[in-house]
Amino acid sequence: MTASGRLAELGIVLPAVATPVGAYVPAIAYGTVVRTSGQLPLEGGVLRTTGLVGEGPGCVSIDDAASCARTAALGALAALAEAAGGVDAIARIVRVVGYVASEPGFTGQAAVLNGASTLMTDVFGEAGRHVRSAVGVVSLPLGAPVEVEVEALLS
Amino acid sequence: MTASGRLAELGIVLPAVATPVGAYVPAIAYGTVVRTSGQLPLEGGVLRTTGLVGEGPGCVSIDDAASCARTAALGALAALAEAAGGVDAIARIVRVVGYVASEPGFTGQAAVLNGASTLMTDVFGEAGRHVRSAVGVVSLPLGAPVEVEVEALLS
Amino acid sequence: MTASGRLAELGIVLPAVATPVGAYVPAIAYGTVVRTSGQLPLEGGVLRTTGLVGEGPGCVSIDDAASCARTAALGALAALAEAAGGVDAIARIVRVVGYVASEPGFTGQAAVLNGASTLMTDVFGEAGRHVRSAVGVVSLPLGAPVEVEVEALLS
Numbered sequence: 001m002t003a004s005g006r007l008a009e010l011g012i013v014l015p016a017v018a019t020p021v022g023a024y025v026p027a028i029a030y031g032t033v034v035r036t037s038g039q040l041p042l043e044g045g046v047l048r049t050t051g052l053v054g055e056g057p058g059c060v061s062i063d064d065a066a067s068c069a070r071t072a073a074l075g076a077l078a079a080l081a082e083a084a085g086g087v088d089a090i091a092r093i094v095r096v097v098g099y100v101a102s103e104p105g106f107t108g109q110a111a112v113l114n115g116a117s118t119l120m121t122d123v124f125g126e127a128g129r130h131v132r133s134a135v136g137v138v139s140l141p142l143g144a145p146v147e148v149e150v151e152a153l154l155s
Numbered sequence: 156m157t158a159s160g161r162l163a164e165l166g167i168v169l170p171a172v173a174t175p176v177g178a179y180v181p182a183i184a185y186g187t188v189v190r191t192s193g194q195l196p197l198e199g200g201v202l203r204t205t206g207l208v209g210e211g212p213g214c215v216s217i218d219d220a221a222s223c224a225r226t227a228a229l230g231a232l233a234a235l236a237e238a239a240g241g242v243d244a245i246a247r248i249v250r251v252v253g254y255v256a257s258e259p260g261f262t263g264q265a266a267v268l269n270g271a272s273t274l275m276t277d278v279f280g281e282a283g284r285h286v287r288s289a290v291g292v293v294s295l296p297l298g299a300p301v302e303v304e305v306e307a308l309l310s
Numbered sequence: 311m312t313a314s315g316r317l318a319e320l321g322i323v324l325p326a327v328a329t330p331v332g333a334y335v336p337a338i339a340y341g342t343v344v345r346t347s348g349q350l351p352l353e354g355g356v357l358r359t360t361g362l363v364g365e366g367p368g369c370v371s372i373d374d375a376a377s378c379a380r381t382a383a384l385g386a387l388a389a390l391a392e393a394a395g396g397v398d399a400i401a402r403i404v405r406v407v408g409y410v411a412s413e414p415g416f417t418g419q420a421a422v423l424n425g426a427s428t429l430m431t432d433v434f435g436e437a438g439r440h441v442r443s444a445v446g447v448v449s450l451p452l453g454a455p456v457e458v459e460v461e462a463l464l465s
Contacts, residue, residue, distance in 0.1 A: 022265040023272035024287035028249055030308060031187065032341065035250065038288030094338055095345065099290045107453040110332040117333035132334035133348030133459045135409045136449035139291035143262040149288050153340060177420040178427035179442035183404055185463060186342065190405065193443030254445045294446035298417040304443045 003087045006123050014078040014087065018042050021141055027076075027083035034084045035151045038099070039075040040144040041068035050143035053112060054103025060145045062108050066115030069098060072148035073116035077123065080152050091155035092127045093120045099147040102136030109134040116148045158242045161278050169233040169242065173197050176296055182231075182238035189239045190306045193254070194230040195299040196223035205298035208267060209258025215300045217263050221270030224253060227303035228271035232278065235307050246310035247282040248275045254302040257291030264289040271303045313397045316433050324388040324397065328352050331451055337386075337393035344394045345461045348409070349385040350454040351378035360453035363422060364413025370455045372418050376425030379408060382458035383426035387433065390462050401465035402437045403430045409457040412446030419444040426458045 007014065017026045020037060027036045041048045051058070053065040060068070073096070081087040098113035100106075113134040120128035140147050162169065172181045175192060182191045196203045206213070208220040215223070228251070236242040253268035255261075268289040275283035285305075295302050317324065327336045330347060337346045351358045361368070363375040370378070383406070391397040408423035410416075423444040430438035450457050 020287075022269045022287065022289070023276065024251070025284050026286070028284075028286050030247070030249060035286050037286040038290070092340070094340060096334070097288070099288070101291075102449050104448060107449055107451060109449070110451045114332045121333065129335050129338075131336070131338050131345050131347040131459075132330075132332065133407070133409070133457065134332070134451055135348070135447045135457060136411075137290045138259060138293045138448045139257050139262055139264070141262060141265040141289055147288065147290060149286075175442075177424045177442065177444070178431065179406070180439050181441070183439075183441050185402070185404060190441050192441040193445070252443070254443070256446075292445045293414060293448045294412050294417055294419070296417060296420045296444055302443065302445060304441075 003090060003123050010122060014081060015075055017079050017082050018075050027079035029083040032154050034080050034154055036076045036079045036149055038147040038149045039072045040147055041071040042075055043071060047142055047144055049145060051145055052101050052103045053145050054106040056103060059103050062111050065112040065145050069112050069115035069146045069148055070119050072146055073119045076148055076150040080150060084154055089154055090152045092153045093124055093130045094153055095151040096130050096132045097149045098134045099137045099140060101140045101145050106136060109136050112146060158245060158278050165277060169236060170230055172234050172237050173230050182234035184238040187309050189235050189309055191231045191234045191304055193302040193304045194227045195297060195302055196226040197230060198226060202297055202299055204300060206300055207256050207258045208300050209261040211258060214258050217266050220267040220300050224267050224270035224301045224303055225274050227301055228274045231303055231305040235305060239309055244310055245307045247308040248279055248285045249308055250306040251285050251287045252304045253289045254292045254295060256295045256300050261291060264291050267301060313400060313433050320432060324391060325385055327389050327392050328385050337389035339393040339464060342464050344390050344464055346386045346389045346459055348457040348459045349382045350457055351381040352385055353381060357452055357454055359455060361455055362411050362413045363455050364416040366413060369413050372421050375422040375455050379422050379425035379456045379458055380429050382456055383429045386458055386460040390460060394464055399465055400462045402463045403434055403440045404463055405461040406440050406442045407459040408444045409447045409450060411450045411455050416446060419446050422456060
């Protein structure tokens with residue numbers, strides 16, 4: 001099944017591509033590659049939540065952060081599709097980098113990023129399997145809890 | 156106009172390529188790609204300033220940090236030019252990653268990185284537009300406030 | 311000498327490829343490129359140590375962290391070799407990214423990452439020389455002190 005077919009089956013409508021918060025572009029395609037800028041978990045252009053991810057009171061929970069990672073990955077998919085000339089022009093997801101704004105001592109970054117990674121396999125199946133780095137950072141632009149960057153290959 | 160022409164027009168002289176602070180090289184070219192190591196804001200081989208970026212007393216201000224990001228990006232451009240065989244051998248800037256050593260709670264990383272991004276469009280025009288990730292890290296080598304990594308395409 | 315010859319000469323046996331701690335793969339090869347996920351310093355599937363790197367009491371020391379970076383780089387080499395179809399199918403190491411879980415104020419990330427970088431030149435000689443970014447992060451998956459990601463070219 002095509003990626004657009006899987007999106008329809010999953011009831012997913014790609015969001016509008018987020019306006020960059022600085023002097024850069026959302027995604028770029030060249031040669032066989034298409035890559036995104038770091039994407040924040042925006043819905044309707046607004047951050048879903050802000051704060052540090054952790055297990056203490058006042059923190060963004062792992063579950064909420066994983067859901068934010070999926071939202072950021074959806075934004076990445078929208079940016080990839082726009083730069084590639086449509087989601088079906090994406091042959092394969094090759095790499096995801098995830099930055100998690102982390103409370104000191106929080107070590108669950110992998111679980112958070114699974115929210116982004118599973119979106120890729122949900123939509124692309126085997127072609128969505130990728131390499132990944134996940135790290136805990138002290139803070140992110142606008143106070144976002146996660147930032148997700150994606151690299152893919154064009155078909 | 157060529158990149159070297161724009162540099163001359165802007166009165167910018169590329170610095171000497173910084174000596175790596177470890178067992179690596181400043182930049183590497185292969186195939187159609189040229190990429191730098193993370194570059195620190197060095198002037199004459201010395202860090203312009205050290206410390207965390209933030210809004211509190213004793214912090215590096217956003218404006219100073221953005222200026223440091225531009226300095227680091229100049230160093231990246233020098234490294235790219237050396238590896239590529241001259242700045243005019245660079246066809247297009249495709250990606251910038253910026254790490255900002257951030258005071259807890261500082262969320263202005265995008266404004267800081269604009270110092271690096273605008274250098275690229277100043278010098279390369281449309282061909283300087285790139286994807287970017289900006290994150291806040293707890294600390295950087297030598298106490299640098301920013302570290303900037305750049306990837307470009309060869310002409 | 312081949313990379314496998316150098317490994318034998320150095321008495322290095324590549325470890326088993328680590329099972330990903332999330333929904334991703336250890337390494338991926340496509341076109342002329344082979345890249346790893348972020349690798350943690352695992353021995354026999356277990357983290358060698360956990361904690362923040364720094365100079366204070368209770369911290370992972372620079373020397374121990376550099377040794378962990380070498381262990382993580384060995385894991386990366388194993389993952390590259392598996393995806394490439396053998397270590398001798400790796401023509402050149404082009405990039406290393408190193409994340410160091412850092413005590414606030416720790417700025418010795420370059421020394422830590424030399425543990426990874428020197429492994430690459432030990433095994434590949436000139437073809438092991440790479441670009442590198444090293445940053446200090448607040449925390450890493452499972453509490454690892456370092457995470458190392460590697461990109462290489464296929465022969």
